Amino acid sequence: MELLGKTNIDFIGMRKLSFIISGIIAIIGIIGIVQISRGAANLGIDFSGGTSMQLKFNQPVTTQAARDALAREGIKEVDLQEIKDGNKLLIKMRKSSTGSEKVADHVQEALKKEFASNPFVVESSTEIGPSIGEKLKSDTLMAVALSLLGIVLYIAWRFDFKFGVGAVLATLHDVLAIIAVFYVMHKEVNLLLVTAVLTIAGYSLTDTVVVFDRIRENLHKSLKDPVIPIFNRSINEVLSRTIVTSLTTFLASCSLYAFGGEVIHDFAFALVVGVVVGTYSSIFVASPIVALWEKIPAEVKA
Amino acid sequence: MSKGYTWRITLIILFIVASAVYLTPTLVSSLPSWWGGVLPKDKIHLGLDLQGGTHLVMEVETQKAVEGSLDLIATDLEDSLTQKNLRFKKIGKLGGDKVQLTLYDRSSADEVVKLVKKKYPDLETLPLFDEGGFVNLQLRVNEKEAQVRKDRAVAQALETIRNRIDQFGVSEPIIAREGINHIVVQLPGIKDPKRAIELIGKTARLEFKLVDENVNAATASAGNIPEDDELLFEKRTDPQTGAVSETPIVTKKKAMITGDLLTDAQVRIDSQYNQPYVAIEFNSTGARLFDQVTAANVGKRFAIVLDSNVYSAPVIRERISGGSAQISGSFTEKESSDLAIVLRAGSLPAPVKILQNVTVGPSLGADSIKKGLVAGLIGVVLVVIFMAIYYKLSGMVANLGMVLNIVYLMGALAALGATLTLPGIAAIVLLVGMSVDSNVLIFERIREELRLGKTPHAALDAGYDKAFLTIMDSHVTALITAAVLFQFGTGPVKGFAVSLSLGIIINLFTSLLATRVLFDAFLDRVHVKRLSI
Numbered sequence: 001m002e003l004l005g006k007t008n009i010d011f012i013g014m015r016k017l018s019f020i021i022s023g024i025i026a027i028i029g030i031i032g033i034v035q036i037s038r039g040a041a042n043l044g045i046d047f048s049g050g051t052s053m054q055l056k057f058n059q060p061v062t063t064q065a066a067r068d069a070l071a072r073e074g075i076k077e078v079d080l081q082e083i084k085d086g087n088k089l090l091i092k093m094r095k096s097s098t099g100s101e102k103v104a105d106h107v108q109e110a111l112k113k114e115f116a117s118n119p120f121v122v123e124s125s126t127e128i129g130p131s132i133g134e135k136l137k138s139d140t141l142m143a144v145a146l147s148l149l150g151i152v153l154y155i156a157w158r159f160d161f162k163f164g165v166g167a168v169l170a171t172l173h174d175v176l177a178i179i180a181v182f183y184v185m186h187k188e189v190n191l192l193l194v195t196a197v198l199t200i201a202g203y204s205l206t207d208t209v210v211v212f213d214r215i216r217e218n219l220h221k222s223l224k225d226p227v228i229p230i231f232n233r234s235i236n237e238v239l240s241r242t243i244v245t246s247l248t249t250f251l252a253s254c255s256l257y258a259f260g261g262e263v264i265h266d267f268a269f270a271l272v273v274g275v276v277v278g279t280y281s282s283i284f285v286a287s288p289i290v291a292l293w294e295k296i297p298a299e300v301k302a
Numbered sequence: 303m304s305k306g307y308t309w310r311i312t313l314i315i316l317f318i319v320a321s322a323v324y325l326t327p328t329l330v331s332s333l334p335s336w337w338g339g340v341l342p343k344d345k346i347h348l349g350l351d352l353q354g355g356t357h358l359v360m361e362v363e364t365q366k367a368v369e370g371s372l373d374l375i376a377t378d379l380e381d382s383l384t385q386k387n388l389r390f391k392k393i394g395k396l397g398g399d400k401v402q403l404t405l406y407d408r409s410s411a412d413e414v415v416k417l418v419k420k421k422y423p424d425l426e427t428l429p430l431f432d433e434g435g436f437v438n439l440q441l442r443v444n445e446k447e448a449q450v451r452k453d454r455a456v457a458q459a460l461e462t463i464r465n466r467i468d469q470f471g472v473s474e475p476i477i478a479r480e481g482i483n484h485i486v487v488q489l490p491g492i493k494d495p496k497r498a499i500e501l502i503g504k505t506a507r508l509e510f511k512l513v514d515e516n517v518n519a520a521t522a523s524a525g526n527i528p529e530d531d532e533l534l535f536e537k538r539t540d541p542q543t544g545a546v547s548e549t550p551i552v553t554k555k556k557a558m559i560t561g562d563l564l565t566d567a568q569v570r571i572d573s574q575y576n577q578p579y580v581a582i583e584f585n586s587t588g589a590r591l592f593d594q595v596t597a598a599n600v601g602k603r604f605a606i607v608l609d610s611n612v613y614s615a616p617v618i619r620e621r622i623s624g625g626s627a628q629i630s631g632s633f634t635e636k637e638s639s640d641l642a643i644v645l646r647a648g649s650l651p652a653p654v655k656i657l658q659n660v661t662v663g664p665s666l667g668a669d670s671i672k673k674g675l676v677a678g679l680i681g682v683v684l685v686v687i688f689m690a691i692y693y694k695l696s697g698m699v700a701n702l703g704m705v706l707n708i709v710y711l712m713g714a715l716a717a718l719g720a721t722l723t724l725p726g727i728a729a730i731v732l733l734v735g736m737s738v739d740s741n742v743l744i745f746e747r748i749r750e751e752l753r754l755g756k757t758p759h760a761a762l763d764a765g766y767d768k769a770f771l772t773i774m775d776s777h778v779t780a781l782i783t784a785a786v787l788f789q790f791g792t793g794p795v796k797g798f799a800v801s802l803s804l805g806i807i808i809n810l811f812t813s814l815l816a817t818r819v820l821f822d823a824f825l826d827r828v829h830v831k832r833l834s835i
Contacts, residue, residue: 054666056665104659105496121663121665122661122663123662123663123665123666124660124661124662124663124666125495125659125660125661126658126659126660126661127656127658127659127660128657128658128659128660129655129656129657129658131361131657132359132657132658139790140790142790143786143787143789143790143791146786146789147782147783147786147787150782150783150786151779151782151783154775154778154779154782155779158775191791191794191795192725192794192795195725195787195791195795195798198783198786198787199732199780199783199784199787199798199802201783202779202780202781202782202783202784203736203780205776205779205780206739206775206776206779206780209772209775209776209779210743210772210776213771213772213775237750238746240746241742241743241746244692244742244746245739245742245743247688248685248688248689248734248735248736248738248739248742249732249735249736249739250735251681251684251685251688251735252681252684252685252731252732252734252735252736253731253732253735254681254684255677255678255680255681255684255731256677256681256728256731256732258677258680259673259676259677259680260673260674260677260728260731261669261670261673261674261677261724263351263666263670263724264674264724264725264728267725267728268677268728271728271732
């Protein structure tokens with residue numbers, strides 16, 4: 001069976017549209033990063049420090065009822081989120097609230113008192129001091145920087161410089177895209193997201209490499225042909241495998257997203273987004289950048 | 303023609319057998335009796351997020367340990383100078399790294415300097431200076447010495463915490479030092495995390511202090527008591543109502559006896575009131591001190607102070623020899639047994655601060671495993687169906703490779719004693735997709751070669767050869783990120799990195815070697831005109 005027969009799509013010709021789309025996504029992503037570093041985004045407590053708890057009640061509890069109940073006990077500035085499946089309630093408080101180590105106990109006691117007829121169990125509870133958050137933040141930045149550097153070096157070694165730049169820009173684009181989606185949807189930025197982003201960075205590169213391999217091969221084969229048609233032909237040739245390889249990973253991530261449970265829900269979501277964006281970027285971002293770059297000296301000669 | 307696939311098949315089977323052997327302890331609920339010797343007994347470790355438990359990161363406040371030792375030095379010097387009849391005005395801690403002695407004249411100061419140099423060779427003696435008609439001598443703990451003391455404090459805290467946890471009874475705890483002054487504690491499957499944390503985090507400095515009866519405790523405040531006194535509180539919890547009452551008590555600052563002189567602490571039940579109390583035994587030094595102090599202070603009150611809370615302040619009715627005493631107070635049986643544990647295990651050299659506390663209940667862990675497995679199974683089924691439809695028989699070969707991948711990966715996790723976390727399961731699911739990826743690259747290449755009119759065999763060779771570099775590239779880049787994640791990640795993220803990096807390496811083997819053997823073996827035996835791809 002074949003998903004796509006022989007195609008002949010002018011991918012590089014669509015660069016104006018794709019560059020506009022990608023530009024907007026990248027800008028939103030950059031805004032997201034700025035907001036994250038300012039602490040204005042929905043930062044997970046592993047970075048901001050604070051307390052988070054997941055409670056499982058016997059009967060459903062609305063976030064409003066829980067918020068009112070906690071307010072009556074003097075607990076304010078709480079982020080509440082209801083998980084429909086199984087009467088669960090996520091409670092999140094950033095470091096400011098009371099400053100003591102006993103926040104989790106305090107919340108438990110307050111809810112026990114307010115919802116006397118609706119008992120709950122604590123499924124998980126996490127308390128993180130601000131100093132750990134700071135350390136984690138710097139460690140994470142270090143990790144992201146190191147892995148990007150490693151990738152750049154490897155690609156620069158395996159391909160030439162132009163391809164290296166194209167691949168890194170495409171990877172950066174994918175990272176920004178995931179951050180943009182999380183920022184716009186106000187999803188939590190935590191350690192798991194960073195893990196997902198780094199995984200996708202590696203994965204997206206794989207995809208780009210597949211396309212680049214073919215382009216390079218064809219460039220060597222027909223040195224005299226104009227550059228852009230070679231790029232288009234190469235992308236069309238590997239289009240079906242680019243899509244099929246992504247499809248299998250996409251299926252696996254979708255399964256994680258749909259059935260993996262709430263703990264890795266957002267993580268799996270980032271993977272799903274990343275796989276899609278990673279495929280898009282190798283065709284519509286990485287290749288046009290290299291094509292344009294290759295074209296310039298060719299035109300000068302002509 | 304032979305392509306030497308015998309050794310390849312042998313390798314594949316060898317790995318399968320090894321994986322099966324390593325996975326047996328995990329999959330079989332009770333190992334047969336003959337399973338022993340070199341055969342592995344370790345199961346795949348589950349992370350705390352899967353089996354439930356508590357992960358703590360604690361900081362030892364090492365500066366306080368240094369300050370505490372300064373206090374001890376000051377007390378000790380007071381005693382020594384008094385013994386030698388050297389008069390002094392005041393001896394006390396100054397700032398975070400000095401002890402200051404205020405003396406009356408130079409001649410005695412010189413004596414003192416000699417004494418101090420002999421007694422504390424590790425301390426730096428600063429030059430004498432006059433101030434307000436007195437001579438001041440400062441002793442300093444220098445940077446290096448402070449570091450040594452801090453380091454020792456952390457090591458000692460680690461040992462004490464290990465003792466406490468051992469006595470509390472937790473199976474397979476992990477207690478490790480991290481960085482300069484952090485201690486990481488993992489308590490898998492713990493039922494009452496709150497109690498455990500209190501037990502671990504308690505400084506448990508036990509002190510016996512004389513109550514200053516000359517001061518009216520009811521009207522005392524921190525400002526209006528004598529300089530060598532301090533204001534403490536006795537907390538009492540009403541067993542019926544649970545109401546907490548605080549009674550102020552003014553005691554001498556100086557502790558007559560401290561907890562390091564204990565040899566044992568046991569819970570006993572008071573037969574008269576049916577109240578638990580903790581019976582303590584002193585060592586010979588402690589017993590002698592206790593005997594002296596009680597003999598000299600009959601009729602006065604003796605406060606038993608733990609971490610600046612007065613447990614009780616009984617009146618000394620008579621001289622107590624023999625070296626045993628009891629701590630009573632309004633506590634429950636659990637509290638008294640925890641108190642006995644911390645007294646037996648010894649006090650922490652400095653207070654610890656809990657920086658991170660992640661507790662996962664067992665129900666969520668079990669739920670996570672279940673959901674992870676379901677997601678994995680569905681992912682596998684989806685991919686298997688897709689590959690079978692899209693690449694027919696060849697797709698099934700890829701699927702076989704994928705299953706092989708999972709078996710090897712689980713075997714490797716068991717063999718390395720790695721920890722499986724929920725993100726780790728996610729990595730395995732992701733690998734299901736990624737592992738067939740490599741085969742897709744190869745198959746697409748083979749299809750192209752076939753379109754060029756090559757024979758199945760030639761197309762197969764060309765496909766594997768030409769896809770080789772691409773597959774290497776993609777695996778190396780993925781491995782770079784996985785390695786970085788492994789280096790920087792902790793807990794669940796590290797579990798993800800472990801599964802991912804192992805999976806990538808294994809996948810390289812299965813996709814380049816294992817699936818190919820199947821094709822080769824098949825094409826060598828059967829003469830095919832068309833490849834099912």
